[in-house]
Amino acid sequence: MTGDGVRLLAPDGTRVPHPEHSIDLSPEELRSLYRDMALARRFDAEGVTLQRQGELGLWPSLLGQEAAQVGSVRALRDDDHAFPSYREHAVALGRGMDPLALLRLFRGVDHGDWDPAEHRFHLYTLVIGSQTLHATGYALGLAKDGSESAVVAYFGDGATAQGDVSEAFNFAAVYGAPVVFFCQNNQWAISESNERQTRVPLHQRARGFGFPGVRVDGNDVLACLAVTRWALERARRGEGPTLIEAFTYRMGAHTTSDDPSRYRDAAEVESWRAKDPLLRLERLLRAEGASDDAFFAATEAAGEELAARVREGVRSMAAPGVHELFDHVYAEPHALVDEERAAFDVYRAAFVQEG
Amino acid sequence: MTGTTSTPAGPERTTLVAALNAALRAALAEDPRTLLMGEDIGRLGGVFRVTDGLQKDFGEGRVMDTPLAESGIVGTAIGLALSGYRPVVEIQFDGFVFPAYDQIVTQLAKMHARSRGKVRLPVVIRIPYGGGIGAVEHHSESPEALFAHVAGLRVMSPATPSDAYWMLREAIRSDDPVVFLEPKRRYYEKGEVDRRPAARPGPPRARVVREGTDLTLVAYGPMVATCLNAAAVAAEEGHELEVIDLRSISPIDFDAVDRSVRRTGRLVVAHEAPVFFGAGAEIAARITERCFYHLEAPVLRVGGFHTPYPPSRLEDEYLPGLDRVLDAVDRALAA
Numbered sequence: 001m002t003g004d005g006v007r008l009l010a011p012d013g014t015r016v017p018h019p020e021h022s023i024d025l026s027p028e029e030l031r032s033l034y035r036d037m038a039l040a041r042r043f044d045a046e047g048v049t050l051q052r053q054g055e056l057g058l059w060p061s062l063l064g065q066e067a068a069q070v071g072s073v074r075a076l077r078d079d080d081h082a083f084p085s086y087r088e089h090a091v092a093l094g095r096g097m098d099p100l101a102l103l104r105l106f107r108g109v110d111h112g113d114w115d116p117a118e119h120r121f122h123l124y125t126l127v128i129g130s131q132t133l134h135a136t137g138y139a140l141g142l143a144k145d146g147s148e149s150a151v152v153a154y155f156g157d158g159a160t161a162q163g164d165v166s167e168a169f170n171f172a173a174v175y176g177a178p179v180v181f182f183c184q185n186n187q188w189a190i191s192e193s194n195e196r197q198t199r200v201p202l203h204q205r206a207r208g209f210g211f212p213g214v215r216v217d218g219n220d221v222l223a224c225l226a227v228t229r230w231a232l233e234r235a236r237r238g239e240g241p242t243l244i245e246a247f248t249y250r251m252g253a254h255t256t257s258d259d260p261s262r263y264r265d266a267a268e269v270e271s272w273r274a275k276d277p278l279l280r281l282e283r284l285l286r287a288e289g290a291s292d293d294a295f296f297a298a299t300e301a302a303g304e305e306l307a308a309r310v311r312e313g314v315r316s317m318a319a320p321g322v323h324e325l326f327d328h329v330y331a332e333p334h335a336l337v338d339e340e341r342a343a344f345d346v347y348r349a350a351f352v353q354e355g
Numbered sequence: 356m357t358g359t360t361s362t363p364a365g366p367e368r369t370t371l372v373a374a375l376n377a378a379l380r381a382a383l384a385e386d387p388r389t390l391l392m393g394e395d396i397g398r399l400g401g402v403f404r405v406t407d408g409l410q411k412d413f414g415e416g417r418v419m420d421t422p423l424a425e426s427g428i429v430g431t432a433i434g435l436a437l438s439g440y441r442p443v444v445e446i447q448f449d450g451f452v453f454p455a456y457d458q459i460v461t462q463l464a465k466m467h468a469r470s471r472g473k474v475r476l477p478v479v480i481r482i483p484y485g486g487g488i489g490a491v492e493h494h495s496e497s498p499e500a501l502f503a504h505v506a507g508l509r510v511m512s513p514a515t516p517s518d519a520y521w522m523l524r525e526a527i528r529s530d531d532p533v534v535f536l537e538p539k540r541r542y543y544e545k546g547e548v549d550r551r552p553a554a555r556p557g558p559p560r561a562r563v564v565r566e567g568t569d570l571t572l573v574a575y576g577p578m579v580a581t582c583l584n585a586a587a588v589a590a591e592e593g594h595e596l597e598v599i600d601l602r603s604i605s606p607i608d609f610d611a612v613d614r615s616v617r618r619t620g621r622l623v624v625a626h627e628a629p630v631f632f633g634a635g636a637e638i639a640a641r642i643t644e645r646c647f648y649h650l651e652a653p654v655l656r657v658g659g660f661h662t663p664y665p666p667s668r669l670e671d672e673y674l675p676g677l678d679r680v681l682d683a684v685d686r687a688l689a690a
């Protein structure tokens with residue numbers, strides 16, 4: 001299976017039948033998928049703006065990947081777990097995360113200090129591929145506990161070149177771990193295109209490890225939801241891991257530090273604009289009479305509200321206290337850290353006195 | 356097309372990044388067995404543009420964008436070196452070298468000794484390192500001690516554009532593996548570089564960058580400029596500090612430090628890396644062994660804490676800046 005992969009919704013907004021993966025959603029469910037994508041897009045745009053204004057150090061934009069993220073995260077049950085990389089802002093929102101928690105990381109207030117247990121949304125991971133092993137181990141733990149929860153590991157196309165990711169595939173296969181490997185193939189790893197990372201379509205990798213791999217149209221939120229749901233059910237039934245390759249596109253720069261005009265053609269970006277994930281769902285909603293102008297206006301207003309809340313939250317974010325440096329290095333007291341903290345206090349006190 | 360390098364008529368003012376680029380260009384032009392490997396080093400020219408234009412001029416066969424896999428980069432560089440090439444690899448950021456740490460420590464560092472000299476691995480591992488750039492996690496670390504502790508590796512770090520040029524040329528020329536640590540927060544600072552062959556200084560030795568009589572301040576890489584600032588401030592208060600730029604962290608030019616300390620009687624070592632088990636600890640121990648009776652104060656170290664590198668809004672507290680260096684200097688002078 002190559003090409004765009006499993007598709008249930010064409011770019012023109014028409015439904016496409018599929019023999020194995022179909023999905024039956026109510027108009028309300030369709031509207032809520034659209035709404036989540038639209039809010040994620042607006043939130044993401046605000047991240048870029050805040051970085052440009054100097055409020056954030058960096059922002060990795062998810063623009064173009066809304067369907068892959070919203071569709072996949074919608075497939076999770078509340079008790080399932082997501083292990084993200086660093087671009088999974090829509091997954092975070094889908095798990096009920098406070099968007100300001102993400103912004104604290106990119107503002108440099110903390111390293112992303114949320115409690116992974118609270119929303120079953122684990123820590124952002126910047127070292128490429130590492131989290132795929134953690135997700136696998138977590139899934140093994142769940143299985144050992146006799147739990148029916150499952151895990152989704154998020155990573156990119158570039159990450160598939162990393163040894164850790166192959167090791168995760170193999171561990172998951174050997175132990176039959178209830179984990180879904182959700183690869184967002186956005187075609188680029190910073191400036192390197194797929195051909196620098198792989199010579200087979202990525203979903204085909206799974207076969208060599210002994211589990212199924214499926215390519216899905218990553219800009220089709222219905223297909224992403226349907227296929228992830230199917231893979232999670234396999235995991236729950238004890239049938240082991242699945243690799244999903246969501247074929248999508250990074251519409252923006254790698255991060256706000258990047259200049260993609262150095263390495264890719266504007267024409268390529270344009271060709272993907274026609275496959276926009278929001279636009280195609282909007283077309284479907286309108287064609288089937290599930291939404292009218294009022295719905296889209298209300299969604300836009302909700303996006304503006306979210307952006308305003310986030311903007312205000314970032315601007316009024318407290319700076320970290322200096323003791324944060326020392327406070328959580330170890331779970332138990334550590335003499336060296338205690339000594340350094342005390343010396344630091346003496347130093348600062350003297351400094352304050354001197355003015 | 357093959358690249359060419361023109362020999363300049365005289366010294367030029369360039370950034371540290373441009374000096375590194377010139378060194379790589381010269382090495383590629385001079386020796387067809389020199390190869391560059393790394394993530395995003397081709398079209399993009401590296402995230403810091405150190406390899407800007409080199410793929411265009413020397414081709415994809417010599418300036419290789421690699422898959423995203425550091426262990427793979429270093430492991431295949433070892434193989435290329437075994438087959439007679441001289442790979443210069445770029446690790447994108449300090450915090451991303453660790454997937455390659457196994458290859459570096461268990462293979463790269465040891466093969467020469469294990470083969471009793473039959474195998475040489477002229478591999479250079481370039482790593483932008485250190486903090487102060489407001490970056491996210493894993494982009495600001497100073498892992499030099501983790502390499503200096505490994506026998507078989509040479510470790511060096513330039514502080515100026517001129518040293519960046521000549522030390523990188525030496526690193527590429529060396530038949531030993533070299534971990535070449537580039538002070539990324541100084542990347543865009545300018546300095547004079549004389550690229551004419553006659554200006555070649557030879558293998559890196561410590562250099563006295565400011566003479567003084569009251570205390571020796573030892574640093575390398577990004578902290579040299581900080582220490583020079585500290586010396587300027589101290590001079591206003593009547594203290595003459597001698598500042599030494601080590602340049603090489605393995606080996607360390609202890610003779611140069613020793614000579615200075617015998618005159619000043621006081622030593623402070625500054626680095627961004629954590630003080631605990633850091634380069635400063637080694638220098639303090641050696642110098643205490645060598646010139647105990649010349650010391651008028653304990654050797655002091657100033658550097659990072661025994662904490663992970665903090666979020667960027669705290670990095671000014673973590674990094675040893677001018678004030679922390681001066682505080683250590685004051686304490687050493689008061690003793």
Ligand SMILES: Cc1ncc(C[n+]2csc(CCOP(=O)(O)OP(=O)(O)O)c2C)c(N)n1
Nearest residue numbers: 087126127128156157158159188189190451
């Ligand atoms: C181990 C490691 N090496 C290098 C990097 C630098 N880096 C950050 S993102 C990236 C590209 C990742 O590409 P991909 O996996 O496709 O994810 P995307 O950014 O496209 O979402 C690289 C090389 C890193 N973060 N970790």
Ligand SMILES: [Mg+2]
Nearest residue numbers: 156157188189
């Ligand atoms: Mg990618």
